[in-house]
Amino acid sequence: MVRYIYADKFFLDGTVTGPGFLKIKDGRFGDFSKEMPDKAAEVIDYTGHWIAPGLVDTHIHGFRNHDIMDCDFEGLNQISEGLLSCGVTSFLPTTLTSSTEALNTIVEMIGTHYTKVRGAKIKGIFLEGPFFTEKHKGAQNTKYFCDPSIEKLKTWQKQSKQLVRKIAIAPERKGAAEFIEYAASEEIAVALAHSDATYEQAQHAVEKGAIIFVHTFNGMSPLHHREPGMAGAAINLKDVFAEIICDGHHVHPAAANILMNARGRDQTLLVTDCMMAGGMPEGNYQLGEFPVEVKDGAARIAGGSLAGSILQLKDAVKNVVEWGIATPEEAIYMASTAPAKSIGMEGECGKIATGYGADFIVLTPDLGLMATYLDGVCRYQVQKEGVR
Template sequence: MQYFIFADRFFLEDRVEGPGYLEIVDGKFGSYSKEKPDCHAEVMNYQGYFIAPGLVDTHIHGYKNHDIMDGDFDGLNTISLELLSCGVTSFLPTTLTSSKENLDRVVAMIGRNYTKVEGAKIKGIFLEGPFFTEKYKGAQNQSYFLDPSIPMLQRWQELSNYFIKKIAIAPEREGAGPFIEFAVKQNISVALAHSHATYEEAEKAIGKGATTFVHTYNGMSPLHHREPGMVGAAMNLKDVFVELICDGHHVHPVAANILMNARGRRETVLVSDCMMAGGMPDGDYKLGEFPVSVKHGAARLPGGSLAGSILQLKEAVKNTVQWGIASPEEAIYMASTAPAKSIGIDHEGGKIAEDYAADFIVLTPSLDLVSTYLDGVCRYRQEEEK
């Protein structure tokens, strides 16, 4: 099946074009042209709108009253379906620090079922923990913290049908170096998080093959002029990616801009870190084993600490533009191509390029979501557009 999309602007792999025509052939992207196609194929008219790659959320714990740690397929499928309303077409279900038995159960469930979900595509599992330290533990259960274990990672790989795509650790823990090297050989992206590491310890971890700083600024040793810490490492080390939660609660827009300027927007990854209260009204919820209260757009533990977010990734894109710290092109890149690159799946998704799956979104000029397409088929449309 072949059709064309006409729109005012297209955020293509390496440039912005438009107005013009984008070809869709058998669920994949074809060629782009400024000229109207000389054939009888259908032309879908999105005049006045923008076409962008589907968003890729590489750090998300839940949505619509479901938590990945519940370990049930119905919940996972609901998250997958509901993420289409957030402009997300690919994601990494993200675990929390928990018992070995519970993590065994969750990764095995995802490994058995990831091809069966009906909405946004699951591209792997992100294990956030349990190899962390206490000082910056955030909403992670310290009673399960331990040193990085290669046998445990091997077990999780086997249980998940070798579907672990990303794992976060504290680089100061005993055995971090050999663990990172093993994980990298397994094609697992190693991230650094929930850590009081020094700059030097973070630098050593990057030297071993770690590539990402998780929810930068949050859950890590801060920048100090005599000890740059994890934040300084995130800003200064070469060829790494930095996650940012741009909900206005986790990071001040000025701090986000400082990091983007230091790191570069092509190495900045917008994530939601969303928990089960995303898409739900204010109230009481859970993040893993912890009770969480959601009020005024923020999810907090009883003591007041932030506990994940209720952010939708499409809103992170819009926020960075409205804050004046990114152009639409940069914001979209940080939520699609950069995340895909950070976990090594940019050869199959995260951008509009020939022969890639036609996973894309339709946006208004103010970056409000209109429609979400998977494999060239419209799977979500805002109510007013129906």
């Protein structure tokens, strides 16, 4: 089956163009044309709208009152379906620090059932912990902190059917260098997080193969002019990616702009770190084993520390544009292509390019989400006006 999408603007791989027609055949993207190539084919008309690649959230713990740590497939499916309303078409279910046994069970559940979810596609698992240090623990349970273990990672890979795509560690822990080398050799993206590492320790981890800094500025040793710390490493080191949570609570817009300017918007990742309260009213929730209060747009544990977020990725895109620190093209790239590249999945998702699965979103010129498509099929729609 061949159809064409007509819109005013298209954010294609490496270029922005339009108006024109984007071919979709058998659930995959075809060529883009300024003129309609086939007068007899069906056209879905999005006049006045923009077409962008489906967003890729590589750091998300939950949504719509479900948590990955619940280890429940129906909850995982509800997260997957709910993410379509956020413009997300691919994601990494993200765990928290927990016991080895609990993580064994969770990754096995995801590895067994991940192809059955009916919404956003699961592209792997992100293990956030348990190899962290206490000073910048955030909402991670210190009871389970330990040194990196290659054997544990091997078990998680086996239990998940090789689905672990990303793992975060504190680089100052004993055995970190050997662990990073092993994980990188297995094509697992090693991320650095919840750490009091020096700049040199972070640099050494990157030299061994670490490639991502997790929620930059949060949960890490800060930038100081005599000890640049993890934050300084995230800003200054070459050929790495830096996550950032742009909800207006985790990081000041000026700090986000500093990171983007230094790191480059092609190596900055918009993530949500969203927990189960995403898409829900304010109130009391859980993040793993911790009770969390969501109030005034932020999620906090007792004592006031931030506990993930309730951010939706479509809103992170909109925020950085409204803050004046990114163009729409840059913002969309930071939430789609860049995250896919950071986990080695740029060949599968995060782009509008010939042959890729037709996962895309329809936006208004002010970056409001109108619709989300998976494999060329509309799976979420705000309204039907303008579509025929």
